[in-house]
Amino acid sequence: MSKYFFICLILLLVLKNNTSGQQQTLSGTYFGMADSLIKAGKYTEAIGMYKLFLDVEQNLSDPDLVKMSESLNNTGVCHFVLRNYHKALSSFNKALDIDLKLDNKKNIATRLNNIGLIYKILGNYDIAIENYLKALKIVNELGDQENIAISMNNIGSIYADWGKFDKAIEYYEQSLRIKEALSDTAGVSKTLNNIGLLYNSWKKYSNAIANFNEALQINKDGGNTGLTAKILNNTGLAFYNLGIIDTALYYYQKALDIDIKLGNKDQIATRYNNIGLIYLNMKDYPQADFYLNLSLKMYSELGLRADISIVLSNLADLFFETGNYNQALDFLQQSTKISEEINLRNQTKKNYLEFSEIYAATGNFPKSLSYYKKYSTIKDSIFTDEIHKQITDFEIKYETERKDKEIKLLKQHETIQNLALRKQRIIRNSFLIGFILSMLLIIVIFRNLLLKRKHNKVIEYEKAKSDKLLLNILPAKVANDLKEKGVTKPKLFENVTVFISDFVGFTDLSSILDPEFLIDELNDIFTTFDNIFEKNSCERIKTIGDAYLAVCGLPESNPQHVENIAKSAIQILDYMKNRNNQNDVIWEIRIGIHSGKVVAGVVGIKKYIYDVFGDTINTASRMEAHSEPMKINVSQHSYKKLKDKFEFTKRGKIETKGKGLINMYYLVSML
Numbered sequence: 327m328s329k330y331f332f333i334c335l336i337l338l339l340v341l342k343n344n345t346s347g348q349q350q351t352l353s354g355t356y357f358g359m360a361d362s363l364i365k366a367g368k369y370t371e372a373i374g375m376y377k378l379f380l381d382v383e384q385n386l387s388d389p390d391l392v393k394m395s396e397s398l399n400n401t402g403v404c405h406f407v408l409r410n411y412h413k414a415l416s417s418f419n420k421a422l423d424i425d426l427k428l429d430n431k432k433n434i435a436t437r438l439n440n441i442g443l444i445y446k447i448l449g450n451y452d453i454a455i456e457n458y459l460k461a462l463k464i465v466n467e468l469g470d471q472e473n474i475a476i477s478m479n480n481i482g483s484i485y486a487d488w489g490k491f492d493k494a495i496e497y498y499e500q501s502l503r504i505k506e507a508l509s510d511t512a513g514v515s516k517t518l519n520n521i522g523l524l525y526n527s528w529k530k531y532s533n534a535i536a537n538f539n540e541a542l543q544i545n546k547d548g549g550n551t552g553l554t555a556k557i558l559n560n561t562g563l564a565f566y567n568l569g570i571i572d573t574a575l576y577y578y579q580k581a582l583d584i585d586i587k588l589g590n591k592d593q594i595a596t597r598y599n600n601i602g603l604i605y606l607n608m609k610d611y612p613q614a615d616f617y618l619n620l621s622l623k624m625y626s627e628l629g630l631r632a633d634i635s636i637v638l639s640n641l642a643d644l645f646f647e648t649g650n651y652n653q654a655l656d657f658l659q660q661s662t663k664i665s666e667e668i669n670l671r672n673q674t675k676k677n678y679l680e681f682s683e684i685y686a687a688t689g690n691f692p693k694s695l696s697y698y699k700k701y702s703t704i705k706d707s708i709f710t711d712e713i714h715k716q717i718t719d720f721e722i723k724y725e726t727e728r729k730d731k732e733i734k735l736l737k738q739h740e741t742i743q744n745l746a747l748r749k750q751r752i753i754r755n756s757f758l759i760g761f762i763l764s765m766l767l768i769i770v771i772f773r774n775l776l777l778k779r780k781h782n783k784v785i786e787y788e789k790a791k792s793d794k795l796l797l798n799i800l801p802a803k804v805a806n807d808l809k810e811k812g813v814t815k816p817k818l819f820e821n822v823t824v825f826i827s828d829f830v831g832f833t834d835l836s837s838i839l840d841p842e843f844l845i846d847e848l849n850d851i852f853t854t855f856d857n858i859f860e861k862n863s864c865e866r867i868k869t870i871g872d873a874y875l876a877v878c879g880l881p882e883s884n885p886q887h888v889e890n891i892a893k894s895a896i897q898i899l900d901y902m903k904n905r906n907n908q909n910d911v912i913w914e915i916r917i918g919i920h921s922g923k924v925v926a927g928v929v930g931i932k933k934y935i936y937d938v939f940g941d942t943i944n945t946a947s948r949m950e951a952h953s954e955p956m957k958i959n960v961s962q963h964s965y966k967k968l969k970d971k972f973e974f975t976k977r978g979k980i981e982t983k984g985k986g987l988i989n990m991y992y993l994v995s996m997l
Contacts, residue, residue: 353382357393360400369404376401395424395433402440409591409628415444435464435473442480446487447592449631449668455484472513475504479517486524487632489671494524512553515545519557526564527672532836534564555584555593562600566607568837575604592633595624599637606644614644635664635673642680651688658684675704816927816939822879823891823921823964824938824946825864827855827898830914830955832872839911847911848872851902858897862890867938877938880926888921888967892993895919895958902956918949919993920961948982952990962989972996 356379363372376397383389383397402417422437442457462477482497498521505513522537538561545553562577582597602617618641625633638661645654658677665673678701685694829835836844855874856866863886864878876894879887895917906912922942928935945961953959965974973994979987 350386353379353386353390356382357397360397364400364404369407373401373404376404391424391428392430395421395428395430398424399433399437399440406440406444411444411447411629415441415448418444431464431468432470432473435461435468435470435477438464439473439477439480446480446484447630449635449664451484451487451668451670455481458484471504472508472510475501475508475510475513475517478504479513479520482517483520486520486527487672488669489527489675491524491527494520498524511544512550515541515550515553515557518544519553519560522557522560522564526560526567529567530833531564531568532833535561538564551584552588552590552593555581555588555590558584559593559597559600566600566603570837571604571607575601578604591624592628592630595621595628595630595633598624599633599640603640606640606647609647611644611648615641618644631664631668632670632673635661635668635670638664639673639677639680642677646680646684646687651684654684655681671704675701678704814928816925817881819880819883819924819926821883821885821887821921822877822924822938822942823887823919824924824942825859825874825876825878825891825895825917825919826943826946826950827874827915827917828950829872830916835911847913851905851913854901855898858894858901862894862897864890864894867936875938875943877924877926880924880938888964889971891919892958892960892964892968892972893996895993896995899956899958914955916950916953916955917958918946918951918953918960919958919964920946920949921964921967945985945988948985948988949990952980952982953992958993960991960993962991965989965991968993970997 356375360372360375360379363369363375379397380394383394398417398421402414402421405411405414405417418437418440422434422441425433425437438457438461442454442461445451445454445457458477458480462474462481465473465477478497478501482494482501485491485493485497498517502514502517502521505517518537518541522534522541525531525534525537538557542554542557542561545557558577559581562574562581565571565577566574578597578600582594582601585593585597598617598621602614602621605611605614605617618637622634622637622641625637638657642654642657642661645651645657658680662674662677662681664670665677678697681697682694682701685691685697839847852869852874855876859866859876862878863884864876865880867875867877869875876891877887878884878890878894884890899915899917902913902915906914920942922945923940924942925939926936928937949959949961959977960968960974968974973996975992975994977990977992980990982988
């Protein structure tokens with residue numbers, strides 16, 4: 327620091343009474359030195375140097391407004407790194423004022439995003455998203471893809487904190503697509519981390535860990551250690567939610583070590599909070615109290631209201647567990663006051679439930695019931711059927727894109743093979759002409775001809791393998807249409823029976839079993855399913871995780887469609903029972919069957935996947951969801967077509983989401 331200011335002092339003495347041109351030289355020197363200080367990580371000194379630059383520049387008759395804006399923005403960044411959030415906000419706003427005068431739209435968008443980030447950190451979500459949306463509007467007008475992705479990611483993070491997961495998915499997904507197209511590995515890593523947090527909120531912890539691991543792997547090359555710490559922390563959170571406490575503490579400690587080296591006070595506070603929760607889970611209440619209060623002190627010094635609300639709620643948990651109900655209620659009231667003011671719906675939901683539990687423990691049942699009603703209302707508003715649909719759609723899109731890439735690779739391989747065949751034909755013909763023209767070369771030509779024929783057989787064999795692989799993804803007619811025309815039309819099938827199955831407790835098993843063993847198990851089971859359905863003239867459409875969907879009656883109509891699916895279901899259930907008797911790992915399955923109209927085909931012209939759509943699929947899914955383990959649940963429509971050939975157990979009418987009361991029957995056996 328002393329070296330830089332000693333140089334500045336000499337410059338001031340030399341240039342104190344000099345001309346405007348010399349003042350501009352001094353100004354440029356300050357600006358360059360400030361930039362060098364930032365690169366050296368000397369943020370406090372950089373702030374002082376930018377102030378000297380601004381003092382000189384403001385006194386010039388023709389100040390460089392562009393550099394002044396950049397200087398103020400960089401000053402804000404320095405304050406942000408130093409966790410001086412209110413000073414950072416002031417600098418960003420001053421930079422914005424200059425850019426508005428200059429009508430520099432790209433800079434305006436950048437300043438708005440920076441301002442939005444500060445308001446988000448300070449817990450003012452309404453103002454934060456207002457700035458993010460303004461920035462998005464500007465970069466959309468400019469067609470600036472990189473900053474469109476940044477703005478969408480920022481907006482998604484606000485909706486995620488608000489518990490509006492359908493909107494969060496929408497913005498994260500768009501941001502991820504753009505970042506992947508731009509090969510922005512750091513941006514992809516950040517968005518995958520955010521998507522992992524969404525999976526955590528949906529209690530899909532294995533999916534969350536998979537996203538965090540992918541984000542960590544991508545970020546490893548980028549060298550963003552601050553982001554690495556956040557991803558490690560979030561991985562620990564997922565393991566904590568799975569109840570794997572030792573692993574969670576390991577990841578929290580690794581994240582804390584990085585943040586202590588970086589001096590990130592807000593992140594250090596987050597790690598202390600999480601470690602406090604670990605000790606609370608272990609019933610080590612003194613250690614839990616120590617870490618949680620340490621976290622609260624740091625968050626309070628930084629003025630981070632959202633985080634303060636979270637830690638206050640965790641302290642309420644601590645006092646509730648130790649039987650200090652009055653202290654628990656006091657902390658919970660402080661937490662809820664903040665969460666309601668800044669619209670943290672997930673935190674408010676948690677607090678309402680804890681209010682209900684504390685009042686029930688103290689015998690105040692009217693208040694307990696009142697808060698439980700509040701909890702139920704806000705819970706229903708967060709996790710609606712529409713949001714669950716958005717979650718499913720999001721997962722299906724990833725599965726679809728994976729298959730799209732496989733099909734694209736197959737087509738590229740086929741094109742290369744066709745070109746090779748064409749080349750071989752030309753060479754062969756050339757040799758034949760040479761054979762006619764010169765009998766002297768007959769031995770050489772004959773030998774080459776044999777070689778080329780052998781090559782052609784190899785290529786034809788490889789082409790046949792590619793065609794076979796394509797037919798494993800798409801039905802034959804659809805595959806031929808796509809190869810010949812590049813498009814195929816969806817078709818309505820009037821008489822189709824749908825089979826849907828799902829494994830009971832798959833999430834719990836997947837968190838315990840070795841991943842390779844788990845995949846081997848699923849592969850063995852689903853291969854048997856495929857063979858059973860193929861034997862009964864049925865078609866497997868797809869698997870999503872542990873779910874299996876098959877149909878009969880398409881792509882070729884089949885008058886025995888209901889009977890074929892029923893036979894297959896019974897054979898599958900028998901297979902699962904025999905398998906469970908012979909293996910240590912027990913897999914229980916639920917099966918649903920329904921018949922009706924289905925639309926099937928390949929949607930779009932670029933991303934191919936053969937799929938089925940319609941209300942029949944939804945009803946079959948309801949049948950599976952309302953089945954008991956190791957039973958086959960059949961709708962009334964399918965039952966009427968099977969009752970004379972199969973034995974059933976009547977279940978009566980059962981309430982289902984979106985369908986009301988539906989008559990259901992358990993399929994037992996063939997008569």
